[in-house]
Amino acid sequence: MDKNLEKKVINYGEAIYEATYQEMQRDNNVFAYGLGADDPKGHYGTTKDLHLKFGKNRCFDTPLSEDGMTGVGIGAAMAGLRPIFIHQRMDFLLLCMNQIVNMASKMRYISSGEHCVPLVIRVAIGRSWGQGAQHSQALQSFFMHIPGLKVIAPTTPHDAKGGLIASIRDNNPVIYIEHRMLYKNAGYVPTNSFEIEIGKGRVLKDGNDITIVGVSHTVEDSLRASELLKSVGVNAEVIDPISLSPIDYEIIRNSVMKTKKLLVVDNGWTRCGFSSEIITDVAINCEKITCERLGFADCPCPTTPSLEKHFYPNPSSIAKLANRMCGGNIDWSPPEVVQHEILSFKGPF
Amino acid sequence: MKNQFDIKKAYYLFLLIRKSEEKIIELYNSDKIKSPVHLSIGQEAIAVGVSLALSKSDIIFSNYRGHAHFIAREANLDKMWAELYGKSRGTARGKGGSMHLNDISKNFMPTSAIVTSAIPEAVGYAFALKYKKKNSVVICYHGEGATDEGVFWESLNFASLHDLPIIFICENNRYAIYSHQNTRSINDPIVSRAISFGIDAERISGNSTEEFFKATIRCKEKIKNNSKPQLLECMTSRWQDHVGVTQPELSKEEENNIKKAIKHDDLKNLENKLSKDEVLHIKKRVNKEIEHAIKFAEASDFPRSSELLENVYY
Incomplete structure (x- = not known):
């Protein structure tokens, strides 16, 4: 079988890992960070051991400071890097709203095209087993409202991988929404790197x-x-x-x-x-x-x-x-x- | 960048800033300028002193009170004026105004109108410089008002944690609009708080261009020797209202402070160190450049309506 067409059954979490790994390998400017990005659990396995494979400057833990860390990602993106900022729950994005809405989404417009912000913000929506009022919110409409932001929420492992790769390569800020209940979903996913088109259902x-x-x-x-x-x-x-x-x-x-x-x-x-x-x-x-x-x-x-x-x-x-x-x-x-x-x-x- | 303080250049930049802003005041009521303006009059010495100590490759993050930083960086004055006029030859083709100046050719990043918001960006940029093993430093200008925001300290913490090549230039004019620093935080110097975050910090009093220059040179030296991020608390005063072109309504005590500051205006000090001919020459040059910029702005068109939706996305 042609290697380019090879597909394997993997789950949604593995698809996110694979996308991140392949993009970090392809482009030195890609790095992943966030609270616990390099911890033993590695965000449900999606960043597991990336710090060992690519070095601790390319996958690292942060202070909780969600607001400041969003700005750091924006600044690094303006300087030509491609950051992936990771959150375990979408509820915490409320701490980043100023940076996302006032800064990331507007940088291109207020500089009339001189700057861009190729930043990916990965967030998981929680559900069940007591996640409750502040660990289960799905706030996609907040971000859909803002010109300058892209928002994607893949459902299948195939689109999780192709969507994350497309988000990393996109020159706009992208809110990449995951769902805690989808991580174990399995499906056929191309082994090689590929993109889906953001904006197509x-x-x-x-x-x-x-x-x-x-x-x-x-x-x-x-x-x-x-x-x-x-x-x-x-x-x-x-x-x-x-x-x-x-x-x-x-x-x-x-x-x-x-x-x-x-x-x-x-x-x-x-x-x-x-x-x-x-x-x-x-x-x-x-x-x-x-x-x-x-x-x-x-x-x-x-x-x-x-x-x-x-x-x-x-x-x-x-x-x-x-x-x-x-x-x-x-x-x-x-x-x-x-x-x-x-x-x-x-x-x- | 030279380690010697260039008085002539300092005087030229200082005068260019002062005269540009005085021109803004003069023209403001004509409604040709279509933008809120936050003037730097009284604070120019900081921008001039800092800028003279920088290299071309250094990166500038400023804020909505950014005319002085922009002009001292020798960014494009014509384009700045066109931007104030809302014209298509402006720094953001008329879409940014005074609060969002930028000049990528001078590494002058787009400024933000939200207090403190560009500070973590400046830190992120410094992170990228270190990541790419570049030798430049980031200059991050902000007011003391920025230190009221949590994200300021988040930024200092991260910069310190990663030993990033950044110099925070805190322009302490003691006022956030009309709110005095004493009503907003306990009465201690910002430097002592910055030091507790592992930042190498120094307070510079006297509002002297040359002192700000020397302090910035020291900061750059320390960063070159792998030292901590730097912060300069630059004591200064703002002689105009927070926004617009009106005079502030001050208490007697504060009025006297401003009078004192005006008496010690560093522009005059610099002028006194130059010959009459030199001064005359620079004054002519400054007038000519401002006239040119205003003509450039007046002659420029407003952007086409089709530009409304351009550059929302890449």
């Missing part, structure tokens, strides 16, 4: 009856919902946008023109979020489309499992709403689907 499952668009982990649950829907004769099309800014509006419009029904399942709160953006675009550009949306409940995330299960959309709630939109029986109760990644997660974080 992907139809993960073809269908004619309804378009379901997820984000990050809810793409996974939307695929599960599409399986449930088969039992009631509904053939759903499932789209993974991958890139949240820029958004591939075209792929969504094309799908809803065919299905006439759109269900957006955000991995986040619905108000002023990804679902608002997608439904607005479809309302303006496509005729006679029925739209619905699901997302986090309108409250902070509780820690107790008995309440947490009502906080997130799940395959059953997605399937139920989709079926109703397709004119199906409103009393249909889809069976509960086992979400292995969530059940098997026993913390600590």
